[in-house]
Amino acid sequence: MLSAVARTSMRSRATARILRSGHHDIPSPNGMNMPFDTQKKSFKYIYWGSCAFFAGLPVIAVWWQLRKGNGNRNY
Numbered sequence: 001m002l003s004a005v006a007r008t009s010m011r012s013r014a015t016a017r018i019l020r021s022g023h024h025d026i027p028s029p030n031g032m033n034m035p036f037d038t039q040k041k042s043f044k045y046i047y048w049g050s051c052a053f054f055a056g057l058p059v060i061a062v063w064w065q066l067r068k069g070n071g072n073r074n075y
Contacts, residue, residue, distance in 0.1 A: 030038075037043065
């Protein structure tokens with residue numbers, strides 16, 4: 001069984017959570033909370049291009065270091 005203190009603390013947290021959740025009723029169209037326009041056609045290409053570049057950057061760095069070798073300048 002729960003003690004009276006535990007029930008009171010649970011009740012007060014649930015009430016505070018309900019009171020704080022009132023900010024979700026503001027209407028916001030899709031993408032309006034972003035600092036850039038997600039509805040442009042070029043957005044998806046720029047987004048996926050930057051994702052591919054930053055995901056591939058470690059692979060490029062490893063390739064460059066392995067290609068460089070042990071001080072050999074004859075690439």
